[in-house]
Amino acid sequence: MNRFQLTLKTCILIAALVILIGLPPVASALEATFYIGLFSRILIYALAAVSLDLILGYGGMVSFGHAAFFGAGAYVVGILAFHGIEGSAVISWPFVIMGTDNALISWSVAAVASAGLAFVIGAISLRTSGVYFIMITLAFAQMMYFFFTSLEFYGGDDGLSLFTRSRLGHMDLSNDAAFYYTCLGLLIGFLLFSRRLVNSRFGMVIRGCKENERRMGALGFPTYRYKLVCFVIAGAGAGLAGALMANQTEFVSPSLLHWTVSGDILVMVILGGVGTLVGPVFGATVFLLLEEFLSRYTEHWMLFLGPILIFVVLFARRGLYGSFVERKADNG
Amino acid sequence: MDESILKARGLTKAYGALKATDTLSLEIRTGEIHAIIGPNGAGKTTAIGQLSGELTSDEGTIYFAGRDITRLPVHKRACLGLARSFQITSILLNFTAEDNVAMAVQARDGHSFKFWKSARTDRKLRVPAREVLKEVGLADRADIVADRLSHGEQRQLELAMALATRPALLLLDEPMAGMGPASSRKMVDLLQTLKGRLTILMVEHDMDAVFTLADRITVLVYGRAIATDTPENIHTDPAVRKAYLGENG
DSSP: OHHHHHHHHHHHHHHHHHHHHHHHHHHHHTTOTHHHHHHHHHHHHHHHHHHHHIIIIITOOOOSOHHHHHHHHHHHHHHHHHHHHHTOEEEOSSSOEEOOOBHHHHHHHHHHHHHHHHHHHHHHHTTSOTHHHHHHHHHHHHHHHHHHHTOGGGTGGGOEEOSSOOBBTTBOTTSHHHHHHHHHHHHHHHHHHHHHHHHBHHHHHHHHHHHHHHHHHHHTOOHHHHHHHHHHHHHHHHHHHHHHHHHHHTEEOGGGGSHHHHHHHHHHHHHHOTTOSSHHHHHHHHHHHHHHHHHHHOTTTHHHHHHHHHHHHHHOTTHHHHHHHGGGGGGO | OOSEEEEEEEEEEEETTEEEEEEEEEEEETTOEEEEEOSTTSSHHHHHHHHHTSSOOSEEEEEETTEEOTTOOHHHHHHHTEEEEOSSOOOOTTSBHHHHHHHHHHHHSSOOOOOSSBSTTOHHHHHHHHHHHHHTTOGGGTTSBGGGSOHHHHHHHHHHHHHHTOOSEEEEEOTTTTOOHHHHHHHHHHHHHHBTTBEEEEEOSOHHHHHHHOSEEEEEETTEEEEEEOHHHHHHOHHHHHHHHOTTO
């Protein structure tokens, strides 16, 4: 039984990996390069969804404000690139920060900035739990949304166009396939990192907190601290996804921080399987493919997504992926 | 060295006009099993909550191993060696029995901001966890997910988690709660094996168990300790008989 599940899980993962690696050459050969862009978007949202599942599925923290970190990461890249082109400074006091389009710098800064934002939001939100936690994270995300809406200098409502994608060493990210593989590499890297994380001592504490936080406290764990660190790690992951999103569309706007984006990411996690690492990747894939193809027929494509989601929640509570591989999936 | 490990003075906790504990003083000697008994609503669980730190006391002080812990939060008290078990079984239901105990071992093994090495294969956690499981008689149930264990086994696991933190003082809140006679017997035997090695403060309704195990007994009525003595003396104490058998008893 165990052996069977393990093989099934391995088969699914290998098949998914082969498809994802083979996609750009096949799409180019079939002259359907559009799919490379579509799947880049899927990989980026998958990264955001995996990061959300770290706190949601493993830590039991139902955050409804993940778009804040996603959008903040995107804006960091957008703003740095904007000043990079202008040759001006982002801040000139107390120290000077120049703009840049170097991916190594701007993507790292995006992740760190989102982590910092997550620290502030988490430090306050984690004083609450349950429905209050959902509402307070939503409220913070909406604050961030209106903050960027009011940033007239960076386009306000209209957003900010990037002149070009970031530079990453000798790679030409304006090549869609190269950008696609960059996203794929980062997603796989984050998945491997998360897998180590959830099985580490830290990860066990986080999962224990989801199970029974009172017990964890009685055992001697300062649960608040552990949850906050997990929240910050998830924020950094979402920030990195945001940085990629800014490059994918070469455009950032407050719509990236809209609460519906938080909702979309949440749905991706639930669809794919809460408390599994690969599940959210499947969730993001199904969600965005449905969006893509259903919206060709009707703009009310959500009408069709709704019943699917209800079906999954009622009959496959562990999600599309989670239901296939059962408990094995928990450990990544 | 002081022979009492825990000294509580004048502990009071009020819920509105109701004083759940009322200037309660307790002294637990190192190495003893000390039982708190009393009628329903006497404030026994509240007292445990105040000692473990889940409830903040309105008044009074608690000294543990010579240190004032009155204001310390739960997790800090736990790290000092004050472990507790819960009246309503409180374990990690989706974890295996071994994972549950390993978590308790991990709690006493320094901080857990370790992000890389797998905790599931860490011998430093797994070996002691297996030992404690063996001690409570769950060795062959190590890989069973906790929610599939029987109620009695879950109670044993609850105790195993408290033991695995190597506590200096173990607070047991009704360890026999909800158990049938057979598993109660098993639990009493198990606690008997701990006697002398561990200091235990237990709240329990099962009088047979209390009088079998306890070195000293404190009787709590309306949040006040009306007597603290050996089981023999408690048995014949007129005040205690009055409290249990009614005003004219």
